[in-house]
Amino acid sequence: MGHDTQFQAKSKKQYEYDRHHNAVHMRKQVVNFAIMIFLTFLAFAVVVADFSAYFIKPVILLLAGVQVVLQLYSFMHMDDKKASHMGVISTFVWFGAVIAFTMFLTFLTIIWW
Amino acid sequence: MEETKFTPQTWPDKAEQATLEGKNKFVGIWIFICSDITLFASVFATYLSLKDKGPAGMEFSAASLFELPLAFVMTMLLLTSSLTSVYAMYHLKNHNFKGVQIWMSITVLLGLGFLALEIYEFYHYVHIGFGYTQSAFSSAFFTLVGTHGLHVVIGLVWIVCLIVRNAKRGLNLYNAPKYYAASIFWHFIDVIWVFIFTVVYLMGVLG
Structure with a gap:
């Protein structure tokens, strides 16, 4: 019973629309990934660049926070x-x-x- | 019902939540993750309060111990493995089982690469005398990073089991939620690592 569900075949139009929609969504995910990579680079770069620790610490914590929210809401689908x-x-x-x-x-x- | 054969055209939207069982698995993995957040909060807090603390005259400190290039490579490996599991879920949506298996396998390979580097790192620390019982700092460090490493191991075993056990079954409503839950867990491992590389490694080398 726990495995029961109802489903029906999609029309060709609906099917093609959904495939396209999935592909567009996947492209957005790749953009999100690029942003995460950029934020990671930035975090390592400010540490290597040897700014004042009082500047670096809040900045990298903020970058980590942004990256985690991005992970939760895009990759882990909390936006759904x-x-x-x-x-x-x-x-x-x-x-x-x-x-x-x-x-x-x-x-x-x-x-x- | 769960063994019904699907085609891409009959495959339901949100297949991982199409059955009650699937919905339960979805909520279940999230509730587990929330309890895991508190576990990591406690080991993180312990690490922060015991960082650089140990016997008088201790030669080891975060600033002298950690090396950024290694942490950077590990971060890239884990972050990329997060994207590959997103690709696997994209193919799950399109009912492309081969795609799911291939991208999940790539995720496992990247995860193994991460794990190998972590084992190398731990081996190196123990080799230079920074063992688990060396100081409060070393215990807190190995507990925090080791707990994360344990999660990586569990995630890898989980995904490998899924790939192997379902190899001949194909994609259906019985195993779609299982793949989905494993992927959510894998992303969570990456979320924790974001904090580890920031708080332990980046803030560590700052002293």
């Missing part, structure tokens, strides 16, 4: 609002991020050596 239970998933992911942030804050402020 029609996916099953996407609301629940988004809530859990961002709540997980809040917990992670709280953990950093706690560990970095109450633990000393």
Whole structure:
């Protein structure tokens, strides 16, 4: 029962439209990949270029943040609002991020050596 | 029903979520990932609070230990493997099973390359005396990066099992969600690595 579903053959027009749509979507994914590669280059470049650490640290953390959001919403399809239970998933992911942030804050402020 | 033979024209949109089983697998892998976020948050926080800490006069520090070229190559390998698994999911949408298998295999090869470099790196550190029990810093480092490495190993075994077990089955509504879940997990490994190369390696060499 868990494997049951209903499906029907697509018309030729619909099929061709969907194939084209998939191809366009894939091209967008490649562009997203290019952006991620660029952000990675940038992060390594600012460190190698030896700017002040006060400038580099926030910048590379920001670049990492942008890259992760790009991964989540493009490669992992969190932008797909029609996916099953996407609301629940988004809530859990961002709540997980809040917990992670709280953990950093706690560990970095109450633990000393 | 799950073993029904499909053609590209009868293959449903969102095939990975066409059945209740598929929907459950989709939500299931995400709930797992959310729990994994908290696991990594704790090992990350531990690493940050114990970075460069150890016995008095310890010669090892993040700034002297880590080398950027190696971290850069590892990052490129893992990032590219993320794209190849997107290609696999593109072929899954088009009901092209051969495409799925080929791109998943390329993903595995890139993942193996990453793993080999990580093993080399760990071997090198242990060889120069920076072992797991050397200091609080070394324990925290190996736990963080090792936990990620363990995820890579699990992801590789998972994908190889999928490729081998479904080789003769072809693509259907029974195994489409399995491929999809494995691909989501693989992207998550890349998400974690983005933070590792930023926080451990890039911020490490800054001192």
